[in-house]
Amino acid sequence: MDSNRVFNSDLAAYLKGYIAEKESLCQSTESSYWCLHEFDKYLIEIGHAGLNISKRTYDGWLEWASINRKRSTIHCKVLILTSFMKYMCSMGNDCYVPPPHKNHASDFVPYIFSDEEIGRIFEASDNLALAYYTGHNTVLFSMPALVRFLYSTGVRISEALAIRNKDVNFDKRQILIEGLKNKMQRLAPINQSLEKVLKQYLQYRDMLPVPGIDEPEGFMFVSGLGRQIKRNTVSKWFKKIILAADIPYNGQQEGPRIHDLRHTACVHAMSRLVSKGYDIYCALPMLARYMGHKNPTSTESYVRLTQSMYPDVLLAIP
Numbered sequence: 001m002d003s004n005r006v007f008n009s010d011l012a013a014y015l016k017g018y019i020a021e022k023e024s025l026c027q028s029t030e031s032s033y034w035c036l037h038e039f040d041k042y043l044i045e046i047g048h049a050g051l052n053i054s055k056r057t058y059d060g061w062l063e064w065a066s067i068n069r070k071r072s073t074i075h076c077k078v079l080i081l082t083s084f085m086k087y088m089c090s091m092g093n094d095c096y097v098p099p100p101h102k103n104h105a106s107d108f109v110p111y112i113f114s115d116e117e118i119g120r121i122f123e124a125s126d127n128l129a130l131a132y133y134t135g136h137n138t139v140l141f142s143m144p145a146l147v148r149f150l151y152s153t154g155v156r157i158s159e160a161l162a163i164r165n166k167d168v169n170f171d172k173r174q175i176l177i178e179g180l181k182n183k184m185q186r187l188a189p190i191n192q193s194l195e196k197v198l199k200q201y202l203q204y205r206d207m208l209p210v211p212g213i214d215e216p217e218g219f220m221f222v223s224g225l226g227r228q229i230k231r232n233t234v235s236k237w238f239k240k241i242i243l244a245a246d247i248p249y250n251g252q253q254e255g256p257r258i259h260d261l262r263h264t265a266c267v268h269a270m271s272r273l274v275s276k277g278y279d280i281y282c283a284l285p286m287l288a289r290y291m292g293h294k295n296p297t298s299t300e301s302y303v304r305l306t307q308s309m310y311p312d313v314l315l316a317i318p
Contacts, residue, residue, distance in 0.1 A: 007036070009043040010050055011088075018087045035080040038065065053085060053095040075101060110263040111256035113247075118151060118264070120245035128241060139229045142221045143237055145201035146229075147261065149221075153188040154265035154291055157258050161229050166216035170195060177292065186292050234258055266291055 007015040015036050022029045042061050061081070066074050078101040088095040113121065125147045129140045139146075150160060159177050167176040173190040190198065206214045210226030219228045238258040242249050247256060269287060 007040045009040045009048065011040065011043065011053075014051070014088060014091060014093070015040055015084070017091075018084050021087070031076065032080050032083075035077050036084060038077075039081060039084075051088070051093045053088065053093075055096040055098075058085075058096050058098060111260040112267050113256070113260065113264045115268070117245065117247055120247070121147060121241055124241045124244035128237070128244060138224050139233050139237055141205070141224045142201070142229060143234070143241070145197050146221050146234065147238070147241070148194065148197050150258070150261040151265050152191060152194040154262050154269070155188055156262060156292070157231055157234060159292070161219070161221055161231060161234070163220045164216065165214060165218050165220055168198070168220060170199070184292060186289065231258075262291075 009015075018036070019029050019033055022032060039061060042064055043057075046057075046060065048057060058081070062074075062078065065077055069077075078098065082098050082101070085095045085097045089097065122144070125144045129144050146160065149155070150157065153160075153175070155177055162178055163175060167178075169175070170190065173195065174187040175190060177186050177188050202214075202220075205222065208222075208224065208226055210222075212218060213222065213226045218226075221229050223229055235258050239249060242256055249256065266287065269290065273287075
């Protein structure tokens with residue numbers, strides 16, 4: 001165990017022992033350590049003594065740890081502390097073990113761009129690429145095509161950045177997507193406008209003085225030096241694009257974020273299907289495939305977003 005991992009409460013030996021046991025099983029301990037380090041700090045703060053943890057102590061910690069925290073974060077902390085409490089009991093200590101904790105549905109609402117905002121984003125990405133591109137290691141060389149690709153296909157940013165040249169098939173108008181999140185392969189369609197954008201991008205990309213840039217194993221979206229683009233770099237520049245497009249930016253947690261292009265793609269696709277007379281719930285399996293979801297139920301949340309964004313769609317959904 002890392003010698004820098006220090007606990008100071010009366011439970012220090014057991015906290016260390018719990019971490020050591022997880023490490024002996026080759027389990028990741030980073031999140032467990034920081035949660036228990038925080039719990040250790042709380043015990044010292046309240047002047048807790050002894051090896052027993054009562055329900056009152058647990059409830060106090062939960063209230064203390066929940067301040068300004070997201071539900072998902074609280075859920076993870078409760079799971080870790082519950083596991084530690086069970087460990088304490090197995091070591092012969094009388095500790096309260098909380099009941100199973102339910103991870104309530106997230107109250108996070110993604111940002112859905114309007115059609116007009118999407119147009120401004122495209123324009124801003126083009127203008128920034130022209131203004132800042134210097135031929136060096138900048139992702140702005142790829143941003144106009146990447147942004148349009150994400151909106152056109154609804155592909156996750158991590159999946160888009162993993163696409164290799166061999167995955168692109170213009171003859172069949174499709175791109176093979178390796179589902180990094182759920183290990184599913186799927187095909188992303190290339191419509192006429194996206195085909196034009198990608199072919200133009202690849203034409204200029206292949207002019208870069210980078211050996212093998214058009215080789216089958218090379219990445220499709222690259223920096224000015226021909227290197228694979230990093231997600232956090234894309235996010236940084238997308239924030240600049242948002243601001244240049246005169247779209248309010250509400251902070252790192254609320255965005256809008258690059259991932260909101262994926263949410264927007266699905267909502268806009270649903271709206272188009274409904275406008276063409278499709279029963280939205282009958283179309284869910286098709287949309288699930290489009291989004292790369294294993295189960296159509298993962299796509300259902302977009303139905304309500306579509307209703308709120310396009311009130312007319314409400315009339316078409318029972």
